[in-house]
Amino acid sequence: MRKFGLLGKKLSHSLSPLLHKTFFEDIGLKDEYKLYEVDETEIDNFKNYMLENSIEGVNITVPYKKIFLDKLDYISDEAKEIGAINLLYIRDNKFYGDNTDYYGFKYTLTKKDIDVKNKKIAIIGKGGASASVCKVLKDMGAEDITFYFRKDKLSKIEFPENMEGDIIINTTPVGMYPNIYDNLVNEEILKNFKIAIDLIYNPLETEFLKIARENGLKTINGMDMLIEQALKTDEILYDILLSTQLRKKIRKKMKKKVEEFYENNGN
Secondary structure, rough: OOEEEEEEEEOOOOHHHHHHHHHHHHOOOOOOOEEOOOOOOOHHHHHHHHHOOEEEEEEEEEOOOOOOOOOOOOHHHHOOOOOOOOOEEEEEEEEEHHHHHHHHHHHHHHHOOOOOOOOEEEEEOOOHHHHHHHHHHHHHOEEEEEOOOOOOOOOOOOOOOOOOOOOOEEEEOOOOOOOOOOOOHHHHHHHOOOOOEEEOOOOOOOOHHHHHHHOOOOOEOHHHHHHHHHHHHHHHOOOOOOHHHHHHHHHHHHHHHHHHHHHHHHO
């Protein structure tokens, strides 16, 4: 049995095990995917912990997406440019880093037919997720990209008067369950855009997206990104390339499992 998992500080609401176990079941594997909650005081020991416990790979979430950047044998070009990794894995006794958020967001834009060329784009947030989003946008031809973010933990984001554009993207966790009524961008700003994208997938419609939808914007949540980055993770870990047909089949099952989870858990 091969061992994989998710590394982070607080993981109780993660859907990653559900997604990867769906993949294992469909492919006919008996492997495991567990949550590894690790405090900052212990994070430097995690690579050794992986080796000692035969853990072949982990996805990484906040606050550890940048901590391994200078501690690996190989990092993908995308992850290098983004400056963050969300996948750490071992192959031939060497540590590798990649960023599957990149593939997840690129898939989202492609699936929803979002053309970013010559568009004015606002990105809310300046963390690891925003770096992945920016890299995808640039690779797809976007040039007019502006970041809006807090200067420090005590300050608020300062938005300019009469702010407007084509696409606005929330890359922060603000509005995520259980704080579902939190929102950084008010209606006066949102109505000056055409498309609103939120990387959050729990809830499926955040307050940010709800206000955007009510003002006539096209809205996109983080579900497709979540599922696609999981599939890309599994392709890398198993060194395989899923056929379009199989990918579509597994993606459909993953989406159904997530929707069932929300129905059963009331969020």
